[in-house]
Structures are given as structure tokens and as C-alpha cells.
Amino acid sequence: MSQRSQWDSRISFLFAMIGVAVGLGNIWRFSYVVYTNGGGTFFIPYLVAIGLLGIPFLILEYGLGFSFKKSFTEIMKSINPKFEIIAWVLVILTFIVTIYYMVILSWDLVYLISSFTFSWGTDTAAYFVNTIGGTTNLSDAATFLLPATVGVLITWFMMWFITNKDIDKGIGMASKILIPLLFIIMAIIIVYALTLPGAHIGIDALLNPKWDMLLDVNIWLAAFGQIIFSLSVGETLALTYASYLPENSRLTDNVLLVIASNSIFEICTAFGVFSILGYMTYTGGTPLVELITEGTGLMFIVFPMIFNIMGPMGHILAPLLFLAILFAGITSALGLFEPMVSSTFDKFGWSRRKTTTVLCIIGCVFSLILTIGISGYLVRIIDLFVNHFGVILLIPIQAIIFGWIYGLDNVIPVLNEHSTIKVGRLWKLIIKFIAPVVLFTLWIFGVVELFSNANSFEIILYTAITIIVLVSAVLLSRKKSAEN
Template sequence: MNMVENARWDSSLSFILAMIGASVGLGNIWRFSYVLYSNGGGSFFIPYLIAIAIMGIPFLILEYGIGFSFKDSFTNIFKKINPKFEFISWIIILIIFTIGVYYVVIIGWDLAYLFSSFTFSWGNDPALYFTKTIGGSSNLSNPISFLIPTTLCVVFVWFLAWLISHKNLNEGIAKFSKIAIPLLFVMMAGIIIYALTLQGAYIGIETLIKPDWNMLLNINVWLAAFSQILFSLSMGQAIVVTLASYLPEDSKLIDNVFIVVISNSLFEIFTAFGVFSILGYMSFNSGIPMIQIISEGTGLIFVVFPNIFNIMGPIGHILAPLFFLVIFFAGMTSIIGMMEPVINSVLHKFKMSRKKSVTIVCAIACMFSLIFTINIGSYLVGIVDEFANTFGILLFVAIQCIIFGWIYDIKSLIPVLNENSRIKVGKTWVIIIKYVLPIFIIIMWLMGVSNLLLNPELINLIVYSIITVLILTASGILYKIKS
């Protein structure tokens, strides 16, 4: 236990790279470009930047300050503020654990496609390949049959996560981040630069950034901007608090926030240009209108892009492995950061070594992940993803604003935050945390929940109920266990 209690980043660079790794993930690559396109194109940058200014940066500053001040596990921090709050903290930790369970499955899909990209074994119908071999479908007639390629890849991903995380902080996460993040950025830069030179790239870029100023009057566009920032920066997921708890005393907290936010935003914006340049190439060469090509999520990565690589000729055999390797690195850096709060909280709760804590968490998570490698795996991933993000994260960001802003003396963080930082915070920051964010996020949560519960399918309700019961029961047990 002492090994992690006394753990400190060996440099600010290690922390910044680990934070960037935790933030830059699959959503930056397959989600942001579609959000930008479907919410007004170039005009979307106005609510996007405002969301960064009044939600992303202020809340990250809060998380940095809390982690740095307490230098303890996420659950212990809540317990120190009020012993009863430990129950809430375990719910948050287990929701993050749930997200990690299915997030690894998506990384497993990508790894399977990475292997397939050398021979294009997805054939002429990548959609059929995905449903039959990798991700499955919503066909409930034969749900229990395992998709062996995905099963093997998921086990390997969890083994790799264990291999990195079970070492001490600087030999494991820090060293991996110092290698993975520069490689990730260099590889993505190469893809983007090449994509911009493709025939028809201009079609995609024009489609992406063509502004629709009337969309600024649509409340859903603003909600989309705030939602993108919320998930893109891993806000409220205990990741930032945990990684910041390892910072040395002379850290420039607020300055680091700006470095991470700027890096994350530049990555997803330039990635969107690369993605739409390639989609523009597809439209130019196939004659298919852009509106029929544009997709998001698994449809974009595992169906549209393989189809594009199929028509690229020899260069496709170079670009495809590089593309899926970039996604793999982005996924791995994110899952390592995502599991750290879980590992650290278990470690402190049960007073065990880091290696033992990592082994237990990864083994249990791997067993749950295997549930999503059956024939309806992608269908289940979609259901659980909606539950975790709509019911869970939004609500608990608001709760954390209330706990840290109203019950904990948030003003006591101001001297800590400002001490070594060139950028300072004051009363305005406190007002945002105490009033603006809770109100806005609760509105977002209520709208999300109402949409989710509007005519839901029976299987969705069953899955929601099972997850809720499991999380609440496990949180109650962990809360009752005396540490």
C-alpha cells in the first residue's frame, strides 16, 4: 500500500502525458467529427469554445485542486469530506469500472481490425464482417455464441493493461505514456497530412465546416457542445482527481489544465479534418453524396473506413494498419487512465499492494468484458454505453460540483491552485462551480434521461435494472466494509 500512497510523478511531463492519454480516446476519433458536422459545422465552434471556457476548464481545475490537496484515493477523499459520502464515491467508481469493461471490448474490435488490415480479410462487405465475426448484431436468436477473434483480443488487451498498470507509477503508466502519446500524435499527424492531399479532400472539409448559423438558436446544439467537452476531457470520472493526487508539491496546476485542454481540442479538431478529408475522397471517387457516407461510432470506423481502404489501392494497405494502430494507442492510453481510480480505490480500501490490486481489478473486469464478446456484443455495448453516460456520469458530475462546491470549502483551494500557477482563479471560478455547472448539467441529465426512457425496448430496461442493482449492491457492500 505504501508504494502507491507515496507515489509521485517523476516530472510534470509524465503527468501531462498521462492526462492527455486519458483524455484523447476513441471518442475524439470517431465522435467529434460527426458532432461537429451535425451541429452546425463551423458555427459549432462557438458553443464548443464556450463549453470549454465555462465547464471544461473550471471543472478540471477543481479536480486538479481536489486531487492535489488530498493526495488520496477518490473514495477516501469523499470519506474525509463526510463518511457517508463514501457510498456515493463507490457508485462513481463502479460506473467508471463498467465503462472500462465495455471500452476494452471496442479496443478489442479495433485490434481485430488491425490484424485484418494487413490482408483486408474484411472483404468487400465490412458491415457483414463486423456483424458475423467481430461485433455481432442485435439478432437475439443466437446470443450466447462467442465471437472468438474478439474474445482473444479482449483478453490480450486486459493482459496488456495489467502489464502496464501493475508496475509502479513511473515505470508503468508514465513510461508507457511517454512512448504512446508522442507516437499517437505523430501517426495521426501523418494520416491527416496525407488525407489532406487526397482527391476530393476539399469536398469533405467543406461539408464539415460549412457553417449553419441558425443552428446556434437550437438548444440541442449547445447541449451537444457541453456533452462533447464533458466526455472528451473525462470530466467527473475520478481519473483526473486520481492522477492529480500523484503530483509533486511544486506543480503548476492551472497551467497544466490549459496544456491538457488545448492538446485534447487540437487533436480532435485536426482529426475531424483528416476523417472528413478521407470521406471526401470516398465521395469523389464513388460518386456517392457525402450525406450517404457520413457516419459515427462503430459504423464509421469498422464499416465506412474499411470500404474506403478497399478502393485506395496499394496505399490503402499502408494507411489501414496505421489508422487502426492509432485507434489502438488512443484506446490503450485511455483505458489505463480510466482504470487507475478503480485500482487506487481498491488498493486503499483493502490495504493491498499495487500489483495485487491491479491483478484483481483486471481479472474481474476481463470476465465481465467477455460478456460483450458474444453474438449480440455490439448491441449490449450500445445499451450499457447509453446507461453509463446518460444515467451515470452527467448526474455524478453535478453531485461532485455540489459536494466540492457547497459542502467542502472550495475557497480553500484557491491559494493551492494559484501558488505555483501563472494563470490564476478567483471568485468567478467559485461561482461557476457552485451555481452555473450544477444547474446546467442537471438540465442536460434530465433531458438525456427523458429521451432515454421514451419508449425504451424491454431488453434495455432489463439491462438498466440489472446494472443499477449490481452497482448499488456492490457499492453498499464496499461502503460497509471497514478499511
């Protein structure tokens, strides 16, 4: 098996990890979650979720990756060969996330090009449907949305161009360039947004506390869910990146820096987003509640509508925003892709270039399928199933395997050796008891909501994904590793 790559510096690792954390969800999801879950009150469960789940689990992933210096599948196999299939299920699910994530990036690429001429016109909803999003009408599945199709080819080429190189020369170098640029661009947008007339309307609406909602379990579930998806907790991204760390690395210190950067970015971005929404309410007379949405609706329908009435400044802010989304998306996609690369690399013993080339071709083919006339609908339901049913179920299973079977005492000396901040009994208590309970609770609520709202087509798609993932995991786990 080929020698495992390493980051050449702590900065490379930190920027890569920040790139994983700071993704599309920070820009278009966090502000919506805050607003709909108690406003300023939401920050209490948000901070609790960071303390009880985000920090402890990322510390665990850093320690495991650094200790074993192997892919997630090989780590699970070394603990117990029967666990390899579980590992492959999670790695494949993360690869599926990469596949539809690249489709969303292709949408952003189309909008980045459109932002120079405002070719989305006055009916921004119709432009989204006709150009990239499609409809929910299954009869439209026979057509392709050409702009998104071309965008997928470009984004997957970008992925291959970065990942086929050695880890530091590829992902490390890209992260060191893109993350500072992302923070600079977002700082410009946020500062300007705060000066807009009516900005206070949006900020007041965002932060308005609803203290009685603290007793609502859904707010707490939303906070823990936000931390899981924002930090990619338990998705093996952090574990994989940590496996490339050189000796004498400060593991727990790095965790706190990454989480602090992520939280500062998404909180500041929320201020910027709601300042712009407040501006639209102030100048256009559209009630704020009618503008607030999450995800693609906010970025690809509401924001172009706002840019249309901004005048010359809109023509500056629009390209900057879609460029920022592209940078945030690429760095997160690199992290989502790497567990599959690392596991395949360890399993087959291929060169990194061959591994990334094969996986990029496979990923691109499946992403192209998702650019048919029901593209947005497919992306949405696959995202819900993979995350709310698959990924969240496997995270507490990891906590049980690593906490109860492997044993956290094996990781603590590695974590504490060079770190300023030490872990011990409290950290073990959280991983072994609190994290599994919280995560299984999240999974139960998510599954109930997922299947209670699903129609027959969605159930068929869920079943097909489950079969594909399980069969693939079984076949991969049965094949002998290259080192054997």
C-alpha cells in the same frame, strides 16, 4: 497502507492526462458531432463549453487530487462518511466503462491484424457483424464471437502489464511512448488525407456554418456533452492522476495544456476524417451524407470500404489508423481503470500488483461476457445508460459537495501557489452555480431520450446494472479501510 506513488516528472503526468483526454471519441465521434450540429457554427458553443465546464471542473479535480493525495472514495469519505457510497457508485460506473471500452479495443485489435491483408473483404458491414459486432437478435446471445474474445484476453493482459507496475514506470512510461507515436501517426494520416482528390468536399461539408442553429438548445447540449466525454470531466480520472503529483506542481497551467492538446487533436482529426470521406464521394460517387456516421460504423465499416478503393496507399493508411486507435484507446483505458485501482488500493491496503491483478481478472471476465453474438448491441446500450444516466448525474452532485459543503476556498490557495494562471471568484461562481445547472439540464435531456427509446430488454438491463452498482457500492463503503 502502502506509500502512495508519484509521477517522476511533469512530462509523465501531462502525457498521461493527454492520453486520458485523447481517446476513441476524438477520432470517431467529434467530427460527426460537428457535422450534425451546425458545422462551423458548432465551434462557438464548443469554446463556451470548454470555458464554462471543461477548464473549471478539471481545475477543481486537479486541486482536490493534489490537496488530499488520496483516492476519490477516501476524499469523499473524509468530507463526510456518508458520501463514500456516492463515490463508490461513480468509481464503479467508471470501471464499467473500462470493461466495455476494452471490448471496443479488442475489436480494433482484430481490425489492425485484418488491415494487413484486408480480410474484411468487399462487404465490410457483414465482416463487422460476423467477426466482432454481432447482431441485435437476442437469440444470438448464446454464441461467442471468437476473434473479439481472443482480443479481449490480449487487451486485458496489456492493461495488467502496464498497470501492475509503479504509476510512473507503468502508466507514465507507456504514455510517454504511446502519446508521441499517436500524434505522429495521426499527423501522417491527416496530412495525406488533406492531399487526396475531393478532400475539399468533405471539409466544406464539415465546416459549412448554419448560423440559425445557434438558437437550437440541442447544439449547446451536444457541445457540453462532447466536452464532458472527451475530457472525462467529473469521472475522477483527472483527480486520481493529480493525486500522484509531486509538490510544487503548476496545476492550472497543466489543465490548459491538456485541454489545448485535446482540442487541437480532435479538430485536426476531424479534418482528416472528412477529407477521406470527401475522397470517397469524389472517387466512388457515394453521397457524403450516406457515409457519415459515428463510432464503430465509421471506423469498422465505412473506413475499410474506403481503404478498399485506395490502392497501395490504403494498405499503408489502414494499419496506421487502427494502430492509432489502439494507442489512443489504451492510454484512455489506463485512465478509466485507475480510479478503481486507486480506491481499491486505499480501501484494502493491498500492493499495487495485487490490486491490479484482481481487478484485471474481474474486468476481463465481464468483458468476455460482452463478446457474445450481440456484442455491439450490448456495448451500445450499456454505454448509453452508464454515461447518460449515471455519470452525468454524479458530476453535478460533485460540484455541489465540493462547492457548497467542502468549500472551494480550501482549494484555491493550493491551485494558485505555483500556477501562472490564478483562479478566484469567477471560478467559484462557475463551479457553485453554472456547472450544476448545465449538468442537471444535460442529465434530464439524456434520461428522457434514453428511456423514451428503450425497449423491455434494455430496461431490464438498466435495472440489473443499477442494482449491481448500488449493492457493490454499499458493500464497499461499509467495509473498513486498511488505514483503520
